[in-house]
Amino acid sequence: MIELVQHLINGLSMGSIYALIALGYTLVFGILQLINFAHGDIYMVGAFAGFYAIRFFGFAEHPSWLALGVTLLFAMLGSGCLGWCIERLAYRPLRRSPRINALITAVGVSLLLEFSGQLIFGADPKFFPQILIFDGGWSFGELKLNPLQILIFLISIALMLALDWLIFRTRMGRAMRATSFNPECAALMGIPTDQVISLTFVLGSALAGAAGVLVGLAYPKIDPLMGVLPGLKAFVAAVLGGIGNVRGAVAGAMILGLSEEFLVGYGAPTFRDALAFGLLIIILLFKPTGLFGIKRAEKV
Amino acid sequence: MSYKKISVQNRFFTAYFMGLLLSQWISGCKPHALSLSQGNVREPSAQNQATIRVGEVSSMTGSEATFGISTHRGIELAFEEINQSGGVLGKKLQLMTLDDQSKPEEAATAATKLISENQIVALLGEVASSRSIAMAPIAQNSKTPMISPSSTNPRVTEMGNYIFRVCFIDPFQGEVMAKFALNDLKVKKVAVLRDVDSDYSTGLADYFTTAFKKGGGSVVIDESYTSSDMDFKSQLTAIRAKKPEAILVPGYYTSVGLIARQARELGLQIPLLGGDGWDSPKLVEIGGKALENSYFSSHYSTENTSPKIQTFVSKFRQHYQANPDGMAAMGYDAAMILADSMKRSKTLSKQDLREAIATTQNFPAVTGNITLNEKRNAVKPAVVLKIVDGAFHYQTTIQP
Numbered sequence: 001m002i003e004l005v006q007h008l009i010n011g012l013s014m015g016s017i018y019a020l021i022a023l024g025y026t027l028v029f030g031i032l033q034l035i036n037f038a039h040g041d042i043y044m045v046g047a048f049a050g051f052y053a054i055r056f057f058g059f060a061e062h063p064s065w066l067a068l069g070v071t072l073l074f075a076m077l078g079s080g081c082l083g084w085c086i087e088r089l090a091y092r093p094l095r096r097s098p099r100i101n102a103l104i105t106a107v108g109v110s111l112l113l114e115f116s117g118q119l120i121f122g123a124d125p126k127f128f129p130q131i132l133i134f135d136g137g138w139s140f141g142e143l144k145l146n147p148l149q150i151l152i153f154l155i156s157i158a159l160m161l162a163l164d165w166l167i168f169r170t171r172m173g174r175a176m177r178a179t180s181f182n183p184e185c186a187a188l189m190g191i192p193t194d195q196v197i198s199l200t201f202v203l204g205s206a207l208a209g210a211a212g213v214l215v216g217l218a219y220p221k222i223d224p225l226m227g228v229l230p231g232l233k234a235f236v237a238a239v240l241g242g243i244g245n246v247r248g249a250v251a252g253a254m255i256l257g258l259s260e261e262f263l264v265g266y267g268a269p270t271f272r273d274a275l276a277f278g279l280l281i282i283i284l285l286f287k288p289t290g291l292f293g294i295k296r297a298e299k300v
Numbered sequence: 301m302s303y304k305k306i307s308v309q310n311r312f313f314t315a316y317f318m319g320l321l322l323s324q325w326i327s328g329c330k331p332h333a334l335s336l337s338q339g340n341v342r343e344p345s346a347q348n349q350a351t352i353r354v355g356e357v358s359s360m361t362g363s364e365a366t367f368g369i370s371t372h373r374g375i376e377l378a379f380e381e382i383n384q385s386g387g388v389l390g391k392k393l394q395l396m397t398l399d400d401q402s403k404p405e406e407a408a409t410a411a412t413k414l415i416s417e418n419q420i421v422a423l424l425g426e427v428a429s430s431r432s433i434a435m436a437p438i439a440q441n442s443k444t445p446m447i448s449p450s451s452t453n454p455r456v457t458e459m460g461n462y463i464f465r466v467c468f469i470d471p472f473q474g475e476v477m478a479k480f481a482l483n484d485l486k487v488k489k490v491a492v493l494r495d496v497d498s499d500y501s502t503g504l505a506d507y508f509t510t511a512f513k514k515g516g517g518s519v520v521i522d523e524s525y526t527s528s529d530m531d532f533k534s535q536l537t538a539i540r541a542k543k544p545e546a547i548l549v550p551g552y553y554t555s556v557g558l559i560a561r562q563a564r565e566l567g568l569q570i571p572l573l574g575g576d577g578w579d580s581p582k583l584v585e586i587g588g589k590a591l592e593n594s595y596f597s598s599h600y601s602t603e604n605t606s607p608k609i610q611t612f613v614s615k616f617r618q619h620y621q622a623n624p625d626g627m628a629a630m631g632y633d634a635a636m637i638l639a640d641s642m643k644r645s646k647t648l649s650k651q652d653l654r655e656a657i658a659t660t661q662n663f664p665a666v667t668g669n670i671t672l673n674e675k676r677n678a679v680k681p682a683v684v685l686k687i688v689d690g691a692f693h694y695q696t697t698i699q700p
Contacts, residue, residue, distance in 0.1 A: 003541045006566070010533040123361030123401065124369075125554050127585045142540075144567045219530040221558055221586050223363070229528055264534035269524050270496050 002142040007265045008258070013149035015257025016156040017218065020211035021234035022241075022249040023159055024204035030167075030244035031180045031200040033099070037106040038086060039208055040231015041113035042079050046209025047222045048121050049078030051128055060129035067131040068213075075213045076206040083205025087198055110231075117224030125223040128216035152214050159207065160250045167246065176200060229273070236280045242293025251292065351394035352387075352648065354379075354638065355414035357425035357435060362402025363527065363554050366580040367427040367627045371449050372397060373620055374631025375424060378639070388642045396420060404434035411435040415442045421648055422447065424634055427627055428552075429453030429500040436463045445654045449634035450576065450599065450627055453503045457676040462650075464657055464676045466634045466665070467599060468700070470500070473575050474507025476597045476682045476698045477548065481573060482515045484684075484696065485595070487545035489520050490573075493535055493559065495551040497527040504550035504575050520544050525555065532559045536566050546570050552577040557586025564590040571595060579626040584690045591687045599626040600667040601683045601694040612666045626667075633665040 021043055028036045053074035054060055059067035090109050094102045134147040167173040178186040179196045187193045215230070216222050237256045241248025256276060263275050283290060356375055359368030375395060383392045396418050398410035407426055414420050415438065423439050423446040426432045432451035439446035440460030448456055448465040452473055457463045481487050490512060495501035509519050520542040523535040536559070539547060547563065549556050549572050556578055563572065574596035584591055602613050602623055612632065616624040624632075637660055642648065645656035660672045668680040681699045685692040 003537055006537045006540075007534060010531070010537060014531055014533075118361060122365075124365030125363065125582070125586070127557075127582070130588075139567060142567070144565060146565050219558055220561070221530065221554060226530075261534045265538050269535055270526060272526070272529065 003265075006143055007261050009143070009145060009149065010265075011258035011261030012153060012254060013146075013218075013257070014261060015237075015254035016149075016153040017211070017215055017253075018230070018234050018237045018257055019156040019250045019253035020152070020159070020214060021208060021230055022237040022253045023156070023163060023246065024207035024211070025234055026238040026241075026243055026246060026249040027163060027207070028200060028204040029238070030246070031176050032091075032197060033180070033244075034091065034102050035106065035235070035243075036204070037103075037231070038109040038113055039204070040227035040229075040234070041110050041117070042083055042086075042205045042227075043208040043212045043215075043231065044117060044222070044224060044227035045082050045113065046075040046079035046205075046212030047128065047216045047226065048117070048212075048224075049209060050075035050213040050216060051126060051222060053078075054129050054131055059131045063131045063133045065132065068217075071131055072210055072213050075209040077209075079209030079212065080202045080206040083201045083208075084198060086205075087201040091201075092194070092197075114225055114228065121224055123224060125221045128220040128222050130217065130220060132217060146218075148218050152218060155210075155214065156250060156253075159210075160246055163246045172196075172199070233273075233276050236276045239280060239290055240283055242290025245290065245292045248290055248292035252290065349391075349419075351392045352389075352642065353394050353396055353418060353420045354635075355411070355418060355420035355423045355425075356395055356397040357400055357407050357410045357414065357423065357431075358397055359402040359407075359427060359431070360397070360399040362400075364402045364428055364552055366553070366582050366625075367450075368399070368402070370580070370625050370627040371425075371427055371631035373616070374449070374624065374628035374633075375635040377616060377619055378632045378635035382635075382639045388639055389648070393639065400426065400431060402428070402431075404431045407431035408434040408438055411438045411446075415439070415444050420444065421642075421650065422638055422653060424449065424631075424638065426451060428498070429456055429503070430498055432456045432463075432465075433459065433499060436460065439463060443650050443654075445650060445657055447634045447638055447657065449630040451500070452576065453499045454677075455499065455503075461658075461676070462654055464672060466637055466670055466672075466678045467576075467630055467667075468680055468682055469677050470503045470575075471507045472700055473597050473682060474504050474509075475511040476684065477573050477575065477595075478508050478511035478515055478517070479698060480595065480597070480684050480696070481512065481546060481548075482517055485546060485571065488517050489542075489544045490517060491539040491542060491544035491547045492519055492522045493532070493539065493547055493549050493551075494522070494524050495527050495555060496524045498552070500575075500577060501550045501552075504577075505548065508548055508550065525551075525559075527552070527555060529555070530558060532562050533566060536563050536568060540566055540568055544570065546573055548573045550575045550577065553580040553583035554586065557583055557588075557591070560587040560590035560594065576626055579685075579692070581623070581625065584687065588690075592689075594687050595684055595695065596687075597682045597684050597698075598692075599682070600629050601685060601692070603694040604683075608664065608666055629666045633667055633670065636665060637663055637670060 025039050050071045053071050086109055090105050091102055138145040175191045175196050178191055179193045183193050237253035238249045241252030260272050264272050358372045379393050379395050400407035400410050423444050427450050429451040432448045436459035440462050446463050450467045452470045454469050457465055492505050494505040521539055525532055549559055572594040576598045578596040579598045641656035645652045663670045670678045673679055679700055681697050683697050684695040686695045
C-alpha cells in the first residue's frame with residue numbers, strides 16, 4: 001500500500017515536470033498552429049541560463065528563496081530572448097509559406113540549438129547547484145515527500161491557471177485567440193498580429209526556461225541534449241490532452257507521468273519511453289484531437 | 301468543384317511525422333565512413349614516415365566525457381615522456397585523437413577514419429565497452445593492433461586476436477564486489493539496478509549476481525534503467541519494498557549521482573556499490589552527500605604509497621592541476637605498454653607489433669604489473685574505494 005502511494009506521488013511529480021514543458025508547447029501551438037520542436041531545446045537553454053546566473057551571483061553558497069527567484073527571472077529572460085530571436089529570424093520569414101516549411105525549420109532550429117549548445121556549454125553533463133535546500137524532506141512513516149516535488153506541482157498548476165486566465169480573461173488573450181482563429185481577419189480589425197505572435201513565443205519560451213531551472217533543481221544534472229527526450233514527452237503530453245488546450249496539457253502530462261511511473265515500478269522499466277510514444281500512436285489513431293481537444297474544420 | 305474538409309490537426313500530425321522521419325534521417329546520415337574491405341586498405345608504410353602514428357578514439361564529449369578526457373591526458377602524458385627520452389626506435393610518437401561523442405556508432409566511424417586515412421600503426425581506445433565492441437571488428441579486419449585502456453566487458457577482446465586490453469575484466473570485477481559485500485560489509489541481501497543501454501553495466505551486474513549467489517548471498521530484486529533516464533524513483537521505490545542491505549549500481553557516474561540522490565530522498569540509507577564506471581570526480585559533484593559510505597571497485601588508488609604511483613600522480617598533477625582518476629592511469633599504462641611493445645617488436649609492421657603486444661610479460665605499469673594472458677586480457681588486482689567526505693579512500697585490494 002505504501003509502495004502504491006509512493007508511486008502515485010512520484011508519478012505526479014514526474015507529471016508536473018512534463019506539464020511545465022507541455023504548457024509552453026501547447027501555448028505556442030494554440031496560437032500559431034506551429035509545433036515548435038525547438039521548445040525542448042529552449043528549455044535546455046533556460047536551464048543553462050539559470051546555471052550561469054547562479055555562478056555569476058554565487059548563489060551556490062547561499063541557497064535561499066531569493067536565489068531561486070533571481071535565477072528563475074534570469075532563466076526566463078534568457079530563454080524568452082532566445083524565443084523572440086527564433087521567432088523573428090526563423091519563423092516569421094516563413095509565415096506565408098506552407099506550414100511544412102515552418103515545421104522543418106523548427107527541426108532545424110532544434111538541431112542548431114542542441115549542437116551549438118555542445119560547442120558553447122561543452123558536452124559533458126554539469127551539476128546544477130542546489131539553490132534551494134529543504135532539510136531532509138518530509139516523511140510520513142515509510143512515505144517520503146520531497147518539498148521540491150510539491151513546489152513543482154504547485155507551480156505547474158498555478159501556471160496553468162495563470163495561462164488560462166491570460167487567454168480567456170484579458171484583452172491580450174482575446175487578441176491571441178483572434179490571431180489564432182484567423183490572422184488576416186484579426187489584422188484587418190487592427191490587431192498587431194506580429195506583436196501578438198512574438199509575445200506568445202516569448203511567453204512560451206519563458207515558461208520553458210522556468211521549467212529548465214525547476215527540473216535542474218529536482219534532477220541536478222544538465223547537458224546540452226537534456227531537452228530532447230523531455231521535449232518529445234511533453235509534446236506527447238500536449239497531444240494527449242488535446243494540443244492547444246492549456247488544461248489538457250497539464251492533464252495529459254499527469255496521465256503520462258503516472259502511467260510511466262506504474263509501468264516502471266511494476267514491471268517493465270525499459271519500456272518507459274516506448275510507453276510515451278505508444279500512447280502518442282494510440283491517441284492519434286483513435287482520438288487525434290486529444291482528450292480535451294475540439295475538432296476544428298478548415299475550409300479550403 | 302468539390303470542397304475538401306480536412307481537420308487542421310490531421311495535417312499537423314502528418315507534418316509532425318514527416319518532421320520526425322526527417323530528423324531521424326538527418327541523425328542517421330552522419331558521414332558513415334567508407335566501408336573497409338581488405339583490399340583497399342593501404343598498408344601503412346610506418347618505416348618511411350618521420351613519426352610513428354598512433355590513433356586514439358576517445359569520448360572527449362558526451363555523457364562519459366570525463367572518462368575520455370582523463371584517458372586522453374594519461375596517454376598524452378605517456379607520449380610526452382616517451383618522446384622526451386628519445387622516442388621509439390629513434391622516431392617520435394605522434395598521437396592522433398578523434399572524439400566519438402560517447403556514441404558507439406561514432407567510435408566505429410572514428411576508428412575507420414584513423415585506420416584508412418591516417419595510416420596509424422596501432423589504435424588506443426575506448427573506455428566504454430559498448431564503444432570498444434563497436435571499434436574492435438574494424439581494427440581486427442584491417443589487422444591493426446588495438447589496446448583498450450579500460451573496457452572491462454569480456455566480449456571486447458573476444459572480437460579477434462588483434463584486440464588487447466590492459467585492465468581486468470568484469471567477471472573478476474563482479475567477483476571483487478561480491479566478495480567485498482559478503483566478507484567486508486557482511487550483507488546477504490542485495491538489490492541490483494542496471495543500465496540496460498550499456499554492455500558494461502549489464503555484464504557487471506550478471507557477473508556480480510553469479511558470484512554473490514555462489515557466496516551464499518541473494519539478489520532480492522533486479523531493476524533496470526536506460527542511460528537517458530533522469531528519474532529513478534519508481535525503480536528505487538520497488539527496491540525499497542524488498543528491504544535490501546545494499547544496492548549494486550554498476551552504471552556510469554552521470555546516472556549514479558542522480559540515483560544516489562533519489563535513493564536518499566526515498567529514505568534508503570543503505571550503501572551503494574559500483575564498479576570502475578564510478579571513478580570520476582563528477583560522481584561526487586552530482587551525487588554530493590548522497591554518496592557517502594558507498595563503495596566501488598577500480599583500477600588503482602592515488603593513496604597507494606608505491607613510488608611508481610606517487611611519481612605518476614605528481615607528474616599528472618603538475619601537468620593538469622588535477623588528480624589522475626583510474627581512467628587516466630589506465631590510459632597512461634596502455635600507451636606505455638604500446639611503446640614498450642614497439643621497442644620489442646622486430647619491425648613496425650602491424651603483424652610484428654601484434655606479436656610483441658601479445659607477449660607482454662610483467663610490465664611494471666602504474667596500476668600494477670601487467671601480463672597479458674592468452675585471451676589478451678590483463679591479469680591484475682583490483683582495489684575497492686570508499687567515498688568519505690566527497691573523496692575516494694582506499695579500502696582494500698582484492699587479488700585475482
